[in-house]
Amino acid sequence: MLQGIIVKGVGGFYEVETEQGRLRCTLRGRLRLSVERVLVGDRVEVSVSGDGIGVVENILPRSSELVRPPVANIDQVLVVFAAQRPAPNLTLLDRILVQAELMGLSSVVVFTKSDLDPSRAAELRDLYAAIPYPAFITSTVDGLGLEEVRAALQGKVSVLAGPSGVGKSSLLNALNPALNLETGEVSAKIERGRHTTRRVELLAFDQGYVADTPGFSQLALEPGQEGRLQFAFPEFERYRDACRFRGCLHRKEPGCAVLDAVAKGEIAASRHQHYLLFYDEVRPRY
Ligand SMILES: Nc1nc2c(ncn2[C@@H]2O[C@H](COP(=O)(O)OP(=O)(O)OP(=O)(O)O)[C@@H](O)[C@H]2O)c(=O)[nH]1
Ligand SMILES: [Mg+2]
Ligand SMILES: [Zn+2]
Incomplete structure (x- = not known):
């Protein structure tokens, strides 16, 4: 049996990178029936029959599993938004960061198309660098x-996450022209991407892997995590212990040091607003 990593799924087949090269594989019937979905990034065991087509026999335990984009066994999420065209949706950006934090994954924030609006790009970079996240501005121009x-990206398994049209595939092409990924114009009227990338694909990249993904604009956080949510906001960390009440949820409690820091501008108001918004989404409904 060969070991490999699923790099792409296309119409019922899976491409698996093994030490003997890339193999086109089907799934053992039992896997096809199981509720567990097969994800790009999955480490698998493959048997090879005479016709050169492999069969995925087993999926090895995952170290991580991201819902959106759907990918397994990654080290970090590269959160990609454009400074302009399309204008950045910071609620969605914070949703992606929170999803990653709740899964114990680290994140890097990238604002593309800085050539279109350099000052906005720098402002956004500073907002996220202060949290702190590694945050960069880029331009392929x-x-x-x-x-x-x-x-x-060096030496890690990374996944790109962000809306359609922000330039995820363009960024990878700029870093490695040999990838030659398809890119698409942003529609001028509605400023939206055209969903050019259709499926998640894991690409060998320098010493690591990076997954290009289709853009998305919706991401629901899983309910039942209201107690953990505040820990997904790293900038709350240094204030938490100074709150008057133990178990303070930093919503409207008196003597809350986090609310104080928001009032003083030490924590970005947008981040705290999104915390409140997400809190209402993940709290249990009775
Ligand atoms: N001005 C400018 N345009 C850029 C830059 N990066 C990408 N673009 C343009 O943005 C458009 C969308 O780029 P893509 O790379 O296809 O975007 P994507 O995020 O991969 O989109 P999906 O695959 O649909 O999710 C293309 O027309 C690119 O030429 C940049 O740094 N500056
Ligand atoms: Mg793309
Ligand atoms: Zn508090």
């Missing part, structure tokens, strides 16, 4: 920030 992103 003038090459800005590419080496910083390359260094952040």
Whole structure:
């Protein structure tokens, strides 16, 4: 039996990278029936029959499993938004960061298309760098920030996450022209991408892997995590112990040090607003 990693799924087949090269595989029937979905990034055991087509026999335990984009066994999420065209949706950006934090994954934030609005790009970068997240601004037009992103990807398994049209595939092409990924114009009227990338694909990249993914604009956080949610906001960390009440949820409690920090501008108001919004989504409904 060969070991490998699923790099792509296409119409019932899976492409598996093994030490003997890339194999086209089907799934053993029992896997097809199981509720557990097969994900790009899955480490698998494959048997090979005479016709050169492999069969995925087993999926090895996952170290991580992201819902959106759907990918397994990644080290970090590269959260990609454009400075402009399309205008960044910071609620969605924070949703992605929170999802990653709740799964114990680290994140890097990238604002693309800085050539279209350099000051907005810098402002957004500063907002996320202060949290702190590694945060970069890039442009494929003038090459800005590419080496910083390359260094952040080095030796890791990363997944790109962000809306359609922000330039995820363009960024990877700029870093490695041999990838030759398809890119698409953003519609001028509604400023939305055209969903050019259709499926998750894991690409060998320098010493690591990076998954290009289709853009998305919806992400629901899983309910029942209201107690953990505040820990998904790293900037709350240094204030938490100063709250008057133990178990303070930093919503409207008196003597809350987090609310104080928001009032003083030490924590970004947008981040705290999104905390409140997400809290209402993940709290249990009775
Ligand atoms: N001005 C400018 N345009 C860019 C930049 N990066 C990408 N674009 C353009 O943005 C459009 C969308 O780029 P894509 O790379 O296809 O975007 P994507 O995020 O992969 O989109 P999906 O695959 O649909 O999720 C293309 O027309 C690119 O040429 C940039 O840094 N500056
Ligand atoms: Mg793309
Ligand atoms: Zn508090």
